[in-house]
Amino acid sequence: MNESLDTAVEYEQHKLLWEKFRLGDKASFGILTEKFYRPLYNYAMKLTRDDEFAADCIQDLYLQLWERRGFLGKSENVKSYLLKAVRNKIIKESIRLRRFREPEDLDFIADKDASIELEIVATESERQKIDHLKKLLGELSKRQQEIIYLRFYQNLEFAEISEVMGLTRQSVANLLHRTIRDIRSKWIIPFFFCILLECIRL
Template identity: 70%
Template sequence: MDEPRDPTLEQRQHSLLWDRFRAGDEGAFRALTETYYRVLANYGMKLSRDKDFVADCIQELFLELWERRRFLGDAVFVKSYLLKAVRNKIIKESIKLRRFKEPEDLEFGRGEYHPIELEIVSTEAEREKINHLKSLLGDLTKRQQEIIYLRFYQNLEFDEISEVMGLTRQSVANLLHRTIKDIRSKWIISLFFWILL
């Protein structure tokens, strides 16, 4: 099981930036927005396919953060704090626009995939395995896809995922365990059929 971790040097630096931003330092605020905009945009595109809508939500979020900076609390893990904030913002704005779907039905996973996997493979067989793995991931529930994205693409720990998704730490551990077990069992079954062909 994943144990709570101490903040890394980078996380401590970002936490200090957060404190400076809360004190009104525009340079610190600019550094935070530049550091996290792309992360938030990538995550937002997993929740909604509307790129302009996601960009608007992120811009509004940063504007609201600046306006409410004096009332914000400490953020040891700034990344998970902002991921949770943008998730909530997208859901809230979707409700306003009558575009809301329950979290299981959000468009998670339909955004652009990073082609890094295809860049590192050299044979057609490996490409087929990567495509098959993507297909298996696409067959997961939206919540399973979200937890895989947060854990393995954003490298968040259980406590951070718990904060972002609004689940208990134990629920995160259980969901991730079940998800990985599902992927493994489907992978083994598909390999068995490949051998028979």
């Protein structure tokens, strides 16, 4: 079974669990919350430096989902739906707690311990290249860092990123193209950069 087929099957499994959850199946809801907690937490921690606040937002979101399950609609992509929901939850709670005033003030924290560091390469010179790439990623704007994270760490497609970030699909494509172009313009060996960027896919 190829990767695209695996993904399609997984999407269908998530949709089935979502439908059962909407009908009040606690077991299905438990599977969904456990399945997506880590991706949601990792994403939340990119949006806030407060691990307790991130965890509280996710728990509040889960509670609200269960309480409002009968009013929720069908979801074609449960993962992107939940990522968008936790993003909105963090924005809403941050404004309520006066952490910032507007959604545009939302911070995005560059990953200092990202999977890009995992056993991709072995030699010191190659590690230096990885450090250089991490530095370049850290110099990107908040939205550029966020779209790189969603595309290459969460493996979301353009339509899914569009839903999470509240952008049009064309805006997502333009932003990602501009972000990669910005990194490439500062990278000495474009081919090696492409390999590294591919390696951060989970």
